Amino acid sequence: MAVEWLTFHLTDRCQLDCQHCLRDPESKPKDLDRAIIRQTLEEGKRIYRAFHAGFTGGEPTLHPEFLGIIDDTVALGFTWHMVSNGKTAAWLFEKLLEKPSRKDAMTSITLSLDGADEEMHDGIRGAGSYREVLRAASLCQMHDMKFVIQTVIHQRNQHQIEAIGLLASQLGAARLSFAMTVPTGTHFDESFYLTPKAWRRVMDRIDRLSATLKLTISSPEGFWNQQPLHVCAPFASQQLHIDVDGNLELCCQHAGVPQQEGARTSQGGNLREKSLTESHRSVLGIIQQAQLDKLEAMTQGSFDQGWDEFPCNWCLKYFGKPHWDQEGAAGPGATRERWRGAWSKGKSLPIVQ
Numbered sequence: 001m002a003v004e005w006l007t008f009h010l011t012d013r014c015q016l017d018c019q020h021c022l023r024d025p026e027s028k029p030k031d032l033d034r035a036i037i038r039q040t041l042e043e044g045k046r047i048y049r050a051f052h053a054g055f056t057g058g059e060p061t062l063h064p065e066f067l068g069i070i071d072d073t074v075a076l077g078f079t080w081h082m083v084s085n086g087k088t089a090a091w092l093f094e095k096l097l098e099k100p101s102r103k104d105a106m107t108s109i110t111l112s113l114d115g116a117d118e119e120m121h122d123g124i125r126g127a128g129s130y131r132e133v134l135r136a137a138s139l140c141q142m143h144d145m146k147f148v149i150q151t152v153i154h155q156r157n158q159h160q161i162e163a164i165g166l167l168a169s170q171l172g173a174a175r176l177s178f179a180m181t182v183p184t185g186t187h188f189d190e191s192f193y194l195t196p197k198a199w200r201r202v203m204d205r206i207d208r209l210s211a212t213l214k215l216t217i218s219s220p221e222g223f224w225n226q227q228p229l230h231v232c233a234p235f236a237s238q239q240l241h242i243d244v245d246g247n248l249e250l251c252c253q254h255a256g257v258p259q260q261e262g263a264r265t266s267q268g269g270n271l272r273e274k275s276l277t278e279s280h281r282s283v284l285g286i287i288q289q290a291q292l293d294k295l296e297a298m299t300q301g302s303f304d305q306g307w308d309e310f311p312c313n314w315c316l317k318y319f320g321k322p323h324w325d326q327e328g329a330a331g332p333g334a335t336r337e338r339w340r341g342a343w344s345k346g347k348s349l350p351i352v353q
């Protein structure tokens, strides 16, 4: 077990309102306190010898102190990367070039691309977004910055898996990552749903694409796993995630999503009140209990061979968060309106078997 990475959910601010976005913030978006980030990085380096920081959001560059946070990160000897919608790429490169130490410590930028064409991508992420991602990718090429294309895959765009692979290759991405959609508790879930069987076919196509292209293709945690007691990077403590309120969370998929009343906590504590190591101790207890309960379910035969074999889905269900089941999305619904009020009811789409 080695804590290598610290990931920070910097801000809920974002210019987009993607239909699969996990964030469901109040009208006033939050920003993670810069002092908490600095203190966590210091402790992470001193105690764990962590060496890498990841920044997510929202759109991380919209944190009012984004550049200061990057400078703190670099001054403490960390390398860093961020996930971005690409809209501020021109500004970002200007600021990286102003102070080359920022760029020297940056390992890559992950750009979100949800379709192989404008119609598909913009239909999910909003008009004009596709062209901005392509522009961001060419800026990365121009400035010799490694970039990763990340696609959240689901019912609506799964037919474009191969086309997205070709596009990412053509753009010069260092890697293509296909992430499995998790439900958000909004009515959009219905149009994203795939059955476990359909997900297995998606995985098969990703594997075949990976064997065909020279481009590295990866899939983060979430997809079907044959081993029920499989341990993900957060469960192995390879990565500690700090949410926008300063809580040590299991991972970004748990952060800020609706939770059923009375459900188990997935948080180790708030870093304003507890140290990183104290909070980590609590997270280890939470993980151990989750694994014990899973083992019990496996022994009792209540661990089903459909959705429970998808590790993140089991985990989200266990902690009372939105998750998939045989019928579609289950668990708590989003209780607040999405932040730009994009709440017109969508059309029902057929379930892909």
Ligand code: SF4
Pocket: 014, 015, 016, 017, 018, 020, 021, 022, 023, 057, 058, 059, 084, 085, 112, 125
């Ligand atoms: S998923 Fe879309 S709306 Fe949500 S933070 Fe990312 S870019 Fe913004």
Ligand code: SF4
Pocket: 221, 222, 232, 233, 234, 235, 250, 251, 252, 253, 254, 311, 312, 313, 315, 316
């Ligand atoms: S949702 Fe649970 S199983 Fe999935 S990566 Fe996060 S902590 Fe691990």
